[in-house]
Amino acid sequence: MSSNLAVHASNLRKSYHLYPNSTARLKQIVAGEKRRYYREFVALEDVSFDLMKGEVLGVIGCNGAGKSTLLQLLCGTLAASSGTLEVNGRIAALLELGAGFNPEFSGRENIYLAAAVIGIKRSEVEILMDDIIDFAGIRTFIDQPVKTYSSGMYVRLAFSVATSVDPDILIIDEALSVGDGDFARRSFDRIMAMRDAGKTILFCSHALYQVEVLCSRVIWLNAGKVVEVGAPDIVVPKYQNYLDQLSLKKAPDTAPEVDVQDSAPERVEQAVASRTRLLATRVSADGVTGPLLNVDSDRTTLRVEVDFCTTPFSEDIGVAVVVHTASDMLVSSCGSWNEGVFPTVDAQGYGSIALDFNALPLLKGRYTLGVLLFCEKGLFLHDEADPVCTIDVSQTGVARGLVNLPHQWEASSCEELIENIAETVAVPDASPIKAPRWRAIDAQAIHQENLLGLFNDAFGHSTSAAHWQWKYRFAASPGTLVLDGDRAVAFNGGMPRKAYIQGALETVVQMGDVMVAPDQRGILTRRGPFYLSVMHFFKAQVGPGKNYSLAFGFPNARHARLGVKQGLYCQVDKIVQARWPARAGRSLMLGSKQLEAAQLTLIDPLWAQMQADTKTLAICVRDAQWIEHRYFNKPHQDYIVLRVFHRLTRQTRGVIVLKPQGDDGVEILDIIAPQKHFPSLINIAQMATHRLGQKWLFGWFSPQAIRWSEATGPIIEETDVVIPGSAVNDETWSLRVKERWWLMGGDTDFK
16 A cells, blocks of 8 residues: 555445345354355445545445445444545544443543554553543543533534544544534534645535535435535535436425525524524615515526624624525525625624626526625635525516526627638639638748747837747747738747646646737637637647647637637636735744755756645646746746755755846745645745735736645735636647646746
């Protein structure tokens, strides 16, 4: 078993023998294998997976899918009927909390007992004892028999023991929050801290929003078998769709009435134990408030007002609004935290927030609306009222479905239609067609002077020949050049990159220097220079069986829309900017020094770990050869390449690349490290920013990349930079990486 593996499961099977009575069981003992007196029930069948150290693996599935059986196999409380299971490390499990307690023993004695079960020495427990007792909040009763404890005290003690013994592997079965409101939040924060510290976690839950945010990979079980294993944002929506289909099959022909007035008092009473709770919700349609509203599709403004209370200044509060069909299928949800909006809370802990749905796009039908109160990250649920209102939607017209998506029709002009036909259809007995004005060719070294002149005309500043040669060093041709006579009027460049596409090594191309002479930019037909430069390159070079399997680039939104309109691009992903304030001080655990060229051999082991964390994504190679070319060999380079290491062991944790950008701050261009070390490396970069005398650290990331640094609390700002793929030579081939790109600023040269 690899040292990087926490769990290796291969072809696990668990079956039970179900006997109709005790006599049949006795007969089976006598008959042995000659005859069967039982009915076999298979709880798990052919389940295989690997759980890497530091990974958070989610387990989802309906009741009876085999989730609990799998967790018990991992904990050793059940034995597999067949297959192999290897576990590397000490396990702590949050299954049936306190199931191993002896009711006659005191709380203190049960702490020793529970720790001994998982192999913790008494001397180690004594060091942890005070922390366990204080976290559980039962010091006054710790030496009393646990049979005298309330259920809340019992559960708090069990949770505190399980999470205080520093396990290698933590297994959680629907136990992310236990006890009363205050302890529930503290228990949630403790598990989040364990995740951020790089603990290996296996998390089983029906709360799909928690699974999608917490986990790096998900296993979907159904009827004891693995349906799918993969990234949460791929597997969870498929599972949700499966649940929606089940709910549709079970839905009654007529939707039941929802009496909100009766359900609300029960909700408030249930929430009163929590210090953060909903106080009131009001839903109105064009100013009319009530529990049952009639609205017009695409016309009515729906307003949701929420009042709540919380402990003053304890945290930011997130409010979510969800919309379901009458059959309980989720139509839409929106959380205030996703848009950086948090309600203001006064000194007494009271807050309110409102949400408007202008021109409500729901199509005809009955829907329910619910309100949920979350923590600032949208993970811990404080309180909910679902439903609070029923909405009956009427519409004009015969459009079908659930929502009317924003859209705009555009009809081609006759002139453009004739031009498109002329490109593809030979017209017999017609007048001679004038020779094309522009011609596209593969650019070569002899065209370099022309290309450098075009660069200056297109971008308003020059680039050196040395920089141009460095950029296209690995390409047989820099790209496609479009000539008007002998004059260069357009160019589309391509720089080869090695990339892992969902675990497979492929050669891709980064599109760069897409430029058109200023006096040619208004010519946007399919015979124009822009279209010819891109189409010529894509048609010959990009797609299945071509030189490059995929293309990607970083145009602005206007450029991307033009490419989409002309059938050249399909939008695959986007770029956001993350920003962090500089931090004074130094890390007691980690240090950093400039990486020397002689130390480039340290890069490959880091890249191997990083690549292992991105097997479901598309990521460009960051090995030593690439880092040397990108940051050490670039002409006029001014990068700060830092090796981050552990001060005691001197072990390298990662490499970060920084570049001062004047008054804008310090840009973080690249990080080469496993996912678990990203937050600590961002912190080191913040400290380096302070030492450089700047106030802000910032970087450009694809959403998949910035997700690795969520624990650092970045300020996320939208940009107009789009990541398109080629729509030529099979658009679906490019869309296999839609929203899957892992890219940072170092993947291009846009600054």
